[in-house]
Amino acid sequence: MGDVSEPIVVMGICGSYDLDSANGRMLEIMLEECEALGAETVIWDHGSYPLPLVGAEGCWEDENVKGFQEMAISADAFVLSSPEYHGTMSGVMKNSLDWLYSKHTSGKVFGLICTLGGQSSNNTLNHMRIAARWIHGWVTPEQVAVPNIKHAFEEDGSLVDESIKSRVIDMASSIVHNTVKLRR
Numbered sequence: 001m002g003d004v005s006e007p008i009v010v011m012g013i014c015g016s017y018d019l020d021s022a023n024g025r026m027l028e029i030m031l032e033e034c035e036a037l038g039a040e041t042v043i044w045d046h047g048s049y050p051l052p053l054v055g056a057e058g059c060w061e062d063e064n065v066k067g068f069q070e071m072a073i074s075a076d077a078f079v080l081s082s083p084e085y086h087g088t089m090s091g092v093m094k095n096s097l098d099w100l101y102s103k104h105t106s107g108k109v110f111g112l113i114c115t116l117g118g119q120s121s122n123n124t125l126n127h128m129r130i131a132a133r134w135i136h137g138w139v140t141p142e143q144v145a146v147p148n149i150k151h152a153f154e155e156d157g158s159l160v161d162e163s164i165k166s167r168v169i170d171m172a173s174s175i176v177h178n179t180v181k182l183r184r
């Protein structure tokens, strides 16, 4: 990681292919809050640059994988936002994490978001927490679950629920401030 006077870079990883999705929107909202605190942000676009499944033919030489890993190396922190699928993170999110090793992520901060069609649950958040720990990430205690996702956003894309908005603000603050602390 670079000089403390340089802005930190926060990378968003979406568990939905399309960034025009609830998780793409949650990443935008979270990264805007990080930017308000002085961070630079980037998002990997799975729709334009899909990652092959780990182990698929040709995957070890795949240019999208190289680009994804280079973006991860350049980042100081990560935000993971995944839909809950059958009680856990989506395959897109798991495969994205499978392409990251501790050489890309060790000692870096992770913030976690999940969206649910149904009631709030910590399963997906806990599963992503374990995976991030496995690649030596420091996961913030703050985390955000967005239940009843079909009713979670206003027409302008802002969050309906004030308590979720305040969780987003707290998590962005934790990501940025803890990343700066770890970079010292």
Ligand SMILES: Cc1cc2nc3c(=O)[nH]c(=O)nc-3n(C[C@H](O)[C@H](O)[C@H](O)COP(=O)(O)O)c2cc1C
Residues within 6 Å of the ligand: 016, 021, 022, 023, 024, 082, 083, 084, 085, 086, 087, 088, 115, 116, 117, 118, 119, 149
């Ligand atoms: C295969 C599949 C499994 C799902 N499983 C769950 C689930 O276990 N719990 C839940 O609350 N919602 C479940 N959902 C609803 C998704 O969580 C919801 O559609 C998603 O959070 C919306 O985010 P997106 O717009 O980024 O796709 C499931 C949806 C799909 C397609």
